[in-house]
Amino acid sequence: MLTVASSNAAIRAFAPAALPSRATPRSAPETAGTVLAFARHATIFHAGDPATRLFEVLEGAVMLTQLLDDGRRQVVEIVLRGGLAGFAPADVYPSTCEALCGTRLRAWRKREVRLDAALQEDLMRRAERQICDLHGYALALGRMTARERVATLLLRFAAAGIVHAHDRSVSLEVPLTRGEMGDHLGLSLETVCRTLTALQRQGVIGIGKRHGEIVLRDTRRLRGLAGQ
Amino acid sequence: MLTVASSNAAIRAFAPAALPSRATPRSAPETAGTVLAFARHATIFHAGDPATRLFEVLEGAVMLTQLLDDGRRQVVEIVLRGGLAGFAPADVYPSTCEALCGTRLRAWRKREVRLDAALQEDLMRRAERQICDLHGYALALGRMTARERVATLLLRFAAAGIVHAHDRSVSLEVPLTRGEMGDHLGLSLETVCRTLTALQRQGVIGIGKRHGEIVLRDTRRLRGLAGQ
DNA sequence: CGAGTGTTTGAACTGGATCAAAGAGCGTGG
């Protein structure tokens, strides 16, 4: 059964809400747990900026990118709702952070965090999850084929947006270009493209005409392709 | 200038100390911050084990591995002195943890950690560093060539063991087989082998006869190969 | 000394990259 209805919850999860289109956040004066809003493509921080704040994704998604001198780029992490961005072992951010779609973030000053044990415990739990996710990501980058990587990514977005988990078919709004997917999965954009097309031909997914619209037609098979 | 002296600090950093050769730790009764010792190849925990403890590497090194059904393996993280192992978002460990050489660990019960704000702050700082290291690792897996990956790994071990940073030449005891390096770097063991041989032919490194002994003859050039 | 594990090297193959070019949303301004 096909679900293309644009009112699908999975779509809403990443759909840009009514947000200012300027790149700068409309920020309240900075106090504990300030909530900020960013539009698609807005930069939250640049690699090399002084690392003063830690962010939690409340809605939407951000990507963390790192560059090599010759321009090779890796999207080293995609942070979805509930995840944290802004970690820095030294005094500057090592990656650049960019909103993938309309996104709301909660920001804490690093100093504040240190004073609040309960907050710290909560953040620690999130960091723990993120470390384990990064381990799974390393497995994907190091040992999975292009098809397995793409399937894994689609399932990750599905998991973040699913309401009716028993549905066989789920419609997603993946807020990444083919190039960004490639840069995240360690593949060329052409390979991502070909892989998605192949999955479509096999009836596993459907590729919508709207930007980023992908329908998971057979999540069971997709899960099989991803190695469960 | 060549430094092969086995008394080199970089070697000592990973040399197995006098440790019990049994796989089980000689553990004191479990209280806060128990220190445990493991011999090379000892398993600290298996993927799927109930996740009750968090470990800090005091001396030596451990690796975290993950398997795919068909036997493909990824060493998803190598944890050196000061790093943490045992993160688990759910109630079981998602990876297997194994000592790479004689290793001492400090173990905390997860419950204990929650009660100790100072400890938690310290662990959070370590987790933060690890997340950023994992981001750099993703860059390596996703966008670096075999040579860059191998160079990066060697420099990481050098950084962990260096005493005289101004030395042009550093002797390392890398506690990994070619296969383990490959499984960490997303390469076949043959490629690791060939890459190391090529680096040797170019005079960048020397490969000792003892297991794991590698001499960095030109760290500047090696750093160049790693993309700094 | 002999078995076992790990390493090295060679030869052939291949998954994914690269290069190239055409096609398709989509906003923008006339």
Add this chain to the structure above:
DNA sequence: CCACGCTCTTTGATCCAGTTCAAACACTCG
């Protein structure tokens, strides 16, 4: 409303870095 330009996507053809298969070699330890 259409034409234009932009960015993103798709598809094809060729290439190559790294894999796979295979076999010899070398430590290490009982």
